[in-house]
Amino acid sequence: MVRPEHHDAIILGAGGAGLMCAAVAGQRGARVAVLDHADAPGKKILISGGGRCNFTNVDAAADRYISANPHFAKSALGRYRPDDFIALVDAYGIAWHEKTLGQLFCDGSARQIVAMLLEECAKGSVALRLGNPVGEVRHADGLFLVDHGSSAFAAPTLVIATGGPSIPKLGATGFAYDLARRFGLKVVEPRPALVPLTLGGDEVLFRTLSGVATDVVARAGKARFREAALFTHKGLSGPAILQISSYWRHGEQIGIxxxxxxxxxxxxAAKRERPRTTVKAVLGRMLPERLAETLAERLLASGELANLSDRILGDSERALSDWRFTPSGTEGFAKAEVTLGGISTDGLSSRTMEAKAVPGLYAIGEAVDVTGWLGGYNFQWAWASGWAAAQAMQF
Incomplete structure (x- = not known):
């Protein structure tokens, strides 16, 4: 039997949450080992924001997150705020800019954020062990024992930071859920979030608009988002659609x-001003040409405005302001930016992220049933939940 390396804390997952937690715990004096099956750290960070990492959002607050417990995220988000992470970024001289809706991006590359986190880990003498699968995880006599490739690790503290199954090409799996269940924690059904929607049936005709984008308000239930929608060869994407996808359930309608x-x-009013023009022509001055043409053909009245009653024109207006469609599905975890659901917050302390029934076991980041909006919110949750767990560890 392999003699295990002894540490104060073992963190499973070298993503944003895991690296943040490791850095903070290490700098507090803990002996920390980070284990991951990936051959390099921070892979999701590197592809985020088009390679520039949308590393936080200045408007991050608990009401921008989806969870079975809408209050769970308040404590961590309230104690580690966007300004705290911005201060860290500034301390490393990383230039950044604010885009729309409070989204902050690196001027340069997402690699700067990963390098910063690794340097923070180095300051805490964190042991980074990559490129081997995590094997059996056991708990006995107050210690967690973890097999990692041909090595073994032991510690009184174990942190689950392996994320969810979104973007499996980067190595994402449902490992966190299997491990959580093994320790008696419940799991809220995981679903793809911030994901493109697919169209079927009559709506397939809209696939001819692939590549066309326009500013819309998308609605699902009480949720509404105003941003761009993009038609694709499979259905709809773009920020407004990705946002609303997190609130959509299969079989429900979405309004645009x-x-x-x-x-x-x-x-x-257009009829009074230009009675000889058509609905299609009026719409063409307000929307991309191909979209205007398709909507006029699919949804609206045809012919000159002078020949159409006010009632018919009113019906056309309403069709444009509340186009209803029922997606046939989503593009799944392969294209989902994050995962909805995850390890139930019922079994975790909102202040420490520690499992209530298993002392020393923590869960952070995307592995937990806390999912943010598009635009840097999920990274802020990674930083805040990782920080909260690291602050609470006893060693």
Whole structure:
């Protein structure tokens, strides 16, 4: 039997949450080992934000996150704020800029964020062990024992930071859930989130619009987001659709307002001003040409405005402001930016991220049933939950 390396804490997962937790715990004096099957750390960080890493959002607050317990994220997010991570980024001289809706990106490369986190880990003398699968995990006599390749590790503290199954090409799996269940923790059904939606049936015709984007308001239930929607060869994507996908359930409808800025009775007003023009022509001045043409053919009245009643024009307006469609599905975990659901917050302390029934066991980041909006929110949860767990560890 392999003699295990002894540490104060073992962190499973070298992603954003795991590296943050390791760095903070290490700098507090803990002997920390980070284990991962990947051959390099921070792979999701590297591809995020088009390679520039949307590393936080200045508006991060618990109401921008989805969880079975909407209050769970408040404690960690309230104690480690966007300003705290920005201060760390600034200390490393990493230039950044704010895009729309509070989203912060590196001016240069996401590699700068990974390098920063690794340097923070080095300051805490963190042992990084990559490139081997995590094998059996046991718990006995107050110690967690973990097999990692041909090595073994032991520690009184174990942190699950292996994320969810989104983007499996990067090595993502449901390992966190299997491990959590082994220790008696419940798991909220994982689903793809921030994911493109697919169209079927009558809506397949919209596939001819692949590549066309326009500003819309997307609605699902009480949730609504105003950003760009992008037609694809499979259905719909773009920020507005990715956002609303997190609130959509299979079989439900989604509503799209294609013209969120127009005033009521705008078509009727156009009829008074230009009676010989057509609905298609009016729409073509407000939307991309191919979209205007398709919507006019699919949803709206045809012919000159002068020949259409105000009632018919009113119906056309309503069709454009509340186009309803039922997605046939999503593009799944392969294209999902994050995972909805995960390790149930019922079994975790919101302050420490520690399992209530298993002292020394923690769960952080995407592995937990806390999912943020698009735009840096999920990274902020990774930093905040990792920080909270690291602050709570006893060693």
């Amino acid at each position: 307002d294609f013209l969120p800025d127009v005033e009521r009775d705008w078509l009727i």
